[in-house]
Amino acid sequence: MTATANDASTFEAPGLDWRRQIRFSAIGALSCAFIALAGMPVGLDRRSIVYPVLSLGYLSLFWVPFVLASLAGSQVVLEGMGERERDTRDLAAGALVGLGSALGLVGLMILVKNFNLRDPLVNWSPQLLELLSFNRSTTLGMLLWVVLGTTLGLLGGAMHVVPAMVRAKILTVVLSVLIVSVLQTFLTDLLEGFRLEVFTDFIYYKRGGLEILGALLVAVLAIAIPLLVAGRIKGLRARVQKMPPDERSRVNLVLLGVGAALLLVLPFFLGKIANELLANVGLFVLLALGLNIVVGLAGILDLGYVAFFAVGGYTTAVLTSPNSPGFSPELPWPVALIVVVVLTGLVGLFIGAPVIRMRGDYLAIVTLGFGEIIRLLFLSDWLSGWFGGAQGITNIPGVDVGIGTVKGTDPRSVFLLVLVFCGIAIYVSWRLEHSRLGRAWMAIREDEDVAEAMGVNTTSTKLMAFVVGAVLASFSGAIFSAKVGSIFPTSFIMLVSIIILVVVIVGGMGNIAGVIVGAVVLIGVLGGPKQPGLLQELGQFKLLIYGALLVWMMLKRPEGLVPNVRRSRELHQEEFLQDAWLKGEIDEEDPS
């Protein structure tokens, strides 16, 4: 094997795999038909991405031929073989995949026109047909789809033909336009804070989406800015890399400080909507960080995590609200928080104690049950004298912090409060991960019996994970309670647990930065179980997208969006080693 590494041209790389292209065409056709029947094109048509040429509805179909064609064309460079020369055949392959995807839609259009299956399939509607025909005749629509699909597929295939530099530029432009368009609410809000509405007024269409000129401007900026700044950033980075370790960590510390300061100042430049959005994201960051300790570090698959969020929320409500039906001490929030933390910790122990002896699937199912039990207890008539049953508890006061009150009507203050608690949670997670306890958690995650044989007290260590996770969730619950001002059992359905878990998995299990990114992307853009995200129109498809994302992540990127160094070492060790070996790095360390 070693001998062939250097003369890469010994073997000819395998040619284009046409079977793969055909398989992807079929996948494309099915995906397009599925998306159309799921109602995404019609449901999302209201929201423009670039007004008036591209709506989110059409985008939900357009990406399919492009992405699938480029995926179908990607090919792993085999060890000891050169990369295959890319040529027009790749373009043809891309076009084929695109055409296949389009034919899926064409087929669907024929069926929709001639049969009525509206009874089982609610989206089998004239509106769908109209939209798919681009408001013209069906035949013209089909023709257009064939052309469009083939073109998009061709472009997707072309991604492998053009030089890497061009490909990167194209992707930057496309992504920038999309991101800027998606961030409309947020950016408008932010720029208003800086009194720069002129800019957003220029690029955005009032009812959502970029104007064409705006999109062009964004595209130009997306190309120009990296050209102007990239060199300098690279230089700076190289300089920091060359510094001695202690100086480098000092630079990192300063950067961290600047970042934190910026975050603390940010809310003051944001309007209500953006602050509200970020406050929601923050609440989920708190929850996800807590669950990350339980699932990511200790490997305990807790599917009823929402229970602790609920206990935190309800305890705060009972302790602070004058309307609390049973016991109403009307404590100030900070005092209540202490009780909340203690109580939730105890609930963590209480739920954890019986659960902790179980493993794997059984544990997951039992925690799922406990999550529901807690919600049903709050809903029950039996305890409605304490928790108000379905009526919940209302009139929960805000948080009095001396200089002002944090309450839901002032999202800025909520966001600031959430930020502070996120800071605490991040610090705690980070310290724990690198502590003796953190190592014990990871040992249990890897092999519980052996961890015990090494002297780890598995019972108390696992309970600790439960308790720490519970306390972090209770922070979130306490803030949630004060923010919303009222609390009902419906806020704590099982779906919340699942969504937090998805955030953790998508972000990257066992990885603090990943979990934060996961929360920002998923909750910020798609929205939480009840909270709308940036793309409110996606609301009804949220779960579909969550599910699809989860499946894709588990298959293709199990380490999450932001891979933890350790986790990706775990999952891609072989590839890393191979890369390093090909580059000749291994030989330096390892004489064998």
Add this chain to the structure above:
Amino acid sequence: MPLLELRGINTHYGAVHILKDVDLAIFPGELVCLLGGNASGKSTTLKTLLGMVTPTTGDVVLDGEIVTHHSTSYRVERGVTMVPENRRLFKRLSVKENLELGAYLRTDRDGIANDLERVFEMFPRVKERLNQKSGTLSGGEQQMVAVGRALMSDPRVLLMDEPSMGLAPALVQTNFELIQQIHEEGVAIFIVEQNANMALSIADRGWVLQTGKVVLDDSAEALLANPELRASYLGESGSV
């Protein structure tokens, strides 16, 4: 005085009687082995010594103290450590983290650093692989890490569960040499093995366990010479 001792141990899993009146004693600095076929109760004996299984009757005595109802961590702290069957490293953690977990209960930083050096001296390859994920090591290297991990707890007695299982034949020999090397440093070693020939060739004494009962208890030479053992037991699985 024995370092670690089982006195009249009876163990049940549910209603099933697994260990029947088992007596055995490990003296400081000794190399002893427990032989037995499948389902003879070898692993249970080992788990009983370490406290992962509590016997129905009988006592586990560590250094003169009855520890039958003390936790595993209590015993690990007092110098009992196990190298588990099939090595069972924390596969997704690095070699370094595995070694650190071996010293989980220790607080003497200097001592830990010393023992780490000792492990590196014994296994230079482990030092080379320090930051590698332990699951990607070869079988032989994994065995080194597993032994190193156990040594990190600064044991007085090392319990080894089937150390030659799953190793390439060539490595089995190296492995037993390694065990002897650790033994020479004064650590008592208790080997649980199916590979009787190899184990008896390095051990001082041995026991043979059959369906939960100690049927033979003798010196290694005597056991090797025992015609009954040779016929029934070494004949099949001792021929590796």
